[in-house]
Amino acid sequence: MAPTGVAIRDVREQLFEAAERVLLRDGVTALTSRAVTTEAGCAKGVLHRHFADFDAFLAELVLDRIGGLRLRAEGLCESAGTGTVVANLAVVLADLFGSVAVAIVALVISRDELRARLRAAGSKGIPLLTEAAAVIAAYLTAEQAHGRIAPDADVDTLAPTLIGATHLLFASARNTEPPAMTEVVKVVTAVVGGVVREG
Template structure:
């Protein structure tokens, strides 16, 4: 591997390389050597920025959670616009067509990573938990706007949507489900509480 070559934003380049390896080859192929080879840098670059590989993976997950927070703000701001089912279909498709499914699989497959993440995120499965919180916040805003029933249990509906969406997208080797499949799940889960007129 090349040495002495400056990497702009080495952390982000290493994170992006890890995502590519994860998506292409799965969690078992994700090693420090695979990441640095994919990034086109010496293995020492990773160890200059992170104490060990599990610290690198934990920071990767936390970085992707931070990105989800930006998406959560946009989703909540969309309350009252479009349709509830359409908005949820879009966010679930965006969430799970990204690297999120692969990262959840990575978290589940690595005990040391889960233990490290428990320090920052003591409850739930990181990323999936934040996705459910994002959707619950959006549903609460729609409930406040009167577009879903006042007695809708958003704290149950949100993880139900995330779990169903995750299962729909979980086959990493298959083709992604089409928008109609996602729409069907969303409509099934929240259709009974939606109070907006049909489009």
């Protein structure tokens, strides 16, 4: 039982979800250990029993979400050769940035100690965005093998371009309704339309 009398099945996930809610609702500056435990409905000490300190908690949150991205990547690569390239990319990009990715990127950028811990854990560049670009590059490479992306297309440039453009699209809509799927499709088409070989 938690100190509040509520059974906690998976304390880590409960705390991670609480942190995401605080991030999305109140922004990076409001994210504190007290805000997380209050949101999770448990005593402040619960977080510190499971993590060395707050930055360790945040690093584990980001790494956990990167792990979830890798699972989605498997599904994206399996979709190569089916549907359309633009639709497959638009769906996965909207899913990625429709979650908490924009808020997590802002969190990583705002905390030096968190970035240092993520780099020590093997993350490069801007965590989550770097991994997302690798996922997109792997998918585009799989589509090249199916003949649906031009063989000379520079997938290692196209992938981060897609990530950057979609991130900006969603970041600009952070406090309003997320962009419509038609807007995501427009961005994807602008970036990869010249190398797609479908139909």
